[in-house]
Amino acid sequence: MAHLRRRDRFTGTADVVTTVRHCLADIAEDLAPAPEAPAAAPPALVAAAVRWAREGVALETVLTACHGCARDALEFLAERIADAALRAEAMVDGARLMVRVVEVVTTAAAAAYLDEHRVVAREHQTSAQTMVAALLSGHGVATLAKRSGIRVAPAYQVVALAIPPHAEERAGGLEAVSAARRKLRRVQAALGTPLGSRSLSLLRADGGTVLIPLESAECVPGDRTAPGVMSAEVLQLVAEAAExxxxxxxxAGTTAEVPELAGRTHDVLDRLRASGQPPGLYRLTHDATAEHDGAAVDARQVHRLPRPAGTGRRTRPGKPGAA
Structure with a gap:
């Protein structure tokens, strides 16, 4: 334990290494009489891990410091025991103790990082949802942007999204509520990678609105395949995630046009579904009319989705999710 507390034994990020080293020593001292006994992480470690997470210190740095200190302690133990028989027994006992100590430290550090990540994610989600509401109403956008730090783009692609219930949601009861939440999380994750962190969404299990920042209202590409916008490919990812x-x-339009565009896209979406149009991606034209396979409708269907194949326990083989 005294060896772990020596300042000259380790190099690296000073604050991280010093804190981890002392925590390892404290836990080892507590567990030495009974390595299998329950042990709580030192409050100093938990507080430090939260601070490191907020400061952007990588969790890998903390875990590397922990394993490095534990490895050095075992090497020190092996060097100081001359008798081979005693060395083997001491190394087994020392390894058992250090494995337990490392378990306590790494679990506590990872849990603290995860808790802080959840707090930050909730704060960002709240700010993002408030910004969506402001953009959709057209009021208080500039003030909210200054307060939240969310950049307001010159233009947005406005997406009205309808997501049918999954087969598990049709069963009713608490399981249906849980299934809806799981579906929503899968959809949000599916949208995250192709659209990036700047996209703003206000979604429920049955759909909602997504606002995707653009540098101008005309920059949505004609082939609909560029990254960062809602396209047939992105909607297909949503279909696969939601099943x-x-x-x-x-x-697409300027920021000032977002409230009007949101109303139009949702109105057209409601009429498309009411008239029995097939699922897929529909693009509104400037004159509010377009074509669907040669027929005049309210929007141009640029992609018709195939029926997604069910995976896991959510759908039975050969019976895809509800459309």
Whole structure:
């Protein structure tokens, strides 16, 4: 234990290494009489891990410091025991103790990082949802942007999204509520990678609105395949994640036009679904009319979704999710 507390034994990020080293020594001292006994992480370690997470110190740095200190302690033990028989027994006991100590430290550090990540994620989600509400209403956008730090883009692609219920949601009861939440989390994760962190969404299990920042209202590419915008490919990712066939209507315009575009896209979405149009991606034109396979409708269908194949326990083989 005294060896772990020596300042000259370790190099690296000073604050991290010093704190981890002393925590290892404290836990080892507590567990030495009974390595299998329950042990709580030192409050100093938990507080430090939260601070490191907020400061952007990588969790890998903390875990590397922990394993490095434990490895050095075992090497020190092996060097100081001359008798081979005693060395083997001491190394077994020392290894058992250090494995237990490392378990306590790494579990506590990872849990602290995860808790802080959840707090930050909730704060960001709240700010993002408030910004979406402001953009959709057209009021208080500039003030909220200054307060939240969320950049307001010159233009947005406005997406109205309808997500049918999954087969598990149709069963009713608490399981249906849980299934809806799981579906929503899968959809949000599916949107995150292609659209990036700057996209703003206000979604429920049955759909909602997504606002995707653009540098201008005309920068949505004609082939609909560029990264960072709602496209047929992105909607297909949503379909695969939700295991149902969603319908989306999209339009692009300046930030000031977002409230009007949101109303139009949702109105068209409602009429498309009421008239029995197939799921897929529909793009609104400037004159509010377009074509669907040669027929005049309220939007141009640029992609018709295939029925997604069910995975895992959510759908039975050969019976895809509800459309």
């Amino acid at each position: 149902v066939r969603p319908t989306a209507t999209v339009a």
